[in-house]
Amino acid sequence: MxxxxxxxxxxxxxxxxxxxxxxxxxxxxxxxxxxxxxxxxxxxxxxxxxxxxxxxxxxxxxxxxxxxxxxxxxxxxxxxPYTRVLSSFFDKICGIQRNGKRYRGNLVPLLIQKYGIEVGAPEDDFAFDQIRSFRRFLLFARDTIRFRRPMDPDIHWxxxxxxxxxxxxxxxxxxxxxxxxxxxxxxxxxxxxxxxxxxxxxxxIPRFNESEGHGPKRAHPVEAYFDDLSMHLVREIYKRDFDLFKYDYENPGNKMPTAEIDLDEVHKKLGP
Known part of the structure; x- marks a missing residue:
C-alpha cells in the first residue's frame, strides 16, 4: 500500500x-x-x-x-473533530471549488435529493438554513463511513x-x-x-486557506451546529480522534486540546 x-x-x-x-x-x-x-x-x-x-x-x-x-x-x-467536520461541510459541500464547479460533480445533487440538504448559491449569497443542512450532512457522513453508502467515505471527513x-x-x-x-x-x-x-x-508566514471565499461564511458559533443527536453522531464517527488527539467531546464550543498527544499511545493504538 x-x-x-x-x-x-x-x-x-x-x-x-x-x-x-x-x-x-x-x-x-x-x-x-x-x-x-x-x-x-x-x-x-x-x-x-x-x-x-x-x-x-x-x-x-x-x-x-x-x-x-x-x-x-x-x-x-x-x-x-467538531471544527474539522464543519469545515468539510462548508468547503466541500457548500463551496464552489477551485475549478469553478461543485465538489465531485454529482455529490451535491445526491445530497439534496437523498438527505434534503440545502447549500445555497453565490447568486443568493448562500442563503440557507446552515444548522439544519449541516446536521443532515452529518447523517450522510456517518452513512458513508459506517455503511459505505450512498458512496465510499471522502478523505475530507x-x-x-x-x-x-x-x-x-x-x-x-x-x-x-x-x-x-x-x-x-x-x-x-x-x-x-x-x-x-x-x-x-x-x-x-501567511495562512494558506485555499477554500476561503468560495462558499458561505459560518453564520453561528461552532456549538450551535451540534445538538445531542449531532454530538452522538460525531462521537460515533470520531471517538478515536477525540481520545487519541486529546479533544473535548463534551463541549463543541471548546476547540482547544485538553492535553498533549502521547506519541507512544498513537503508535501503539494505530499500529499493526
Whole structure:
C-alpha cells in the first residue's frame, strides 16, 4: 500500500503525512518555502514539482526508502473533530471549488435529493438554513463511513486516525504530531528539529486557506451546529480522534486540546 498522502521536501529534510482539513495547505507551502525560498505559485496540492509526493509515481521509491529507514523527521498535524467536520461541510459541500464547479460533480445533487440538504448559491449569497443542512450532512457522513453508502467515505471527513494510521501500518513512525489550534508552537518544533535550505520565520508566514471565499461564511458559533443527536453522531464517527488527539467531546464550543498527544499511545493504538 505504501505511503498515501505523504509529502516530502526535495532536500529530504522532512516528511509530512497530510491530513485533510488540518492546515495542510499552509504546511505544504512552508515545506516548499524551506527548500526554495519562495512559495508555490498556486495551491500547493496542485504542485507536481519542487517537492516529493506519494501521488507522483517517480517520488514513491524515494519516499519509501526514506520512511522505511526513518532518514528524516516525520510529522503530521490534527484538528478538533467538531471544527474539522464543519469545515468539510462548508468547503466541500457548500463551496464552489477551485475549478469553478461543485465538489465531485454529482455529490451535491445526491445530497439534496437523498438527505434534503440545502447549500445555497453565490447568486443568493448562500442563503440557507446552515444548522439544519449541516446536521443532515452529518447523517450522510456517518452513512458513508459506517455503511459505505450512498458512496465510499471522502478523505475530507474520514477520521484523522484513519489517515495517520496508514503511515504507521506501512512501516513509518512519527517524531511529532501537533494540534493546529497551536499552529506556530507545533510547527516550530518541526523546524527546530530539521535543517532547511532556507530560513523560515513562522511569524511572517501567511495562512494558506485555499477554500476561503468560495462558499458561505459560518453564520453561528461552532456549538450551535451540534445538538445531542449531532454530538452522538460525531462521537460515533470520531471517538478515536477525540481520545487519541486529546479533544473535548463534551463541549463543541471548546476547540482547544485538553492535553498533549502521547506519541507512544498513537503508535501503539494505530499500529499493526
Amino acid at each position: 505504501g505511503f498515501p498522502g505523504t509529502w516530502m521536501t526535495e532536500s529530504e529534510s522532512v516528511v509530512y503525512r497530510v491530513v485533510p482539513k488540518c492546515a495542510c495547505s499552509t504546511i505544504g507551502q512552508i515545506m516548499f518555502y524551506s527548500d526554495h525560498g519562495t512559495f508555490y505559485d498556486g495551491d500547493v496540492h496542485d504542485a507536481t514539482e519542487g517537492m516529493h509526493k506519494w501521488a507522483m509515481e517517480e517520488s514513491q521509491p524515494i519516499i519509501e526508502a526514506n520512511v522505511h529507514e526513518h532518514k528524516s523527521y516525520a510529522f503530521t498535524a490534527v484538528r478538533n 474520514t477520521s484523522m486516525s484513519g489517515h495517520i494510521s496508514t503511515f504507521i501500518h506501512n512501516g513509518g513512525s512519527y517524531d511529532h504530531i501537533f494540534h493546529i489550534e497551536n499552529f506556530n508552537e507545533g510547527m516550530q518544533v518541526v523546524l527546530d528539529n530539521i535543517k532547511t535550505r532556507k530560513k523560515v520565520n513562522l511569524e511572517k
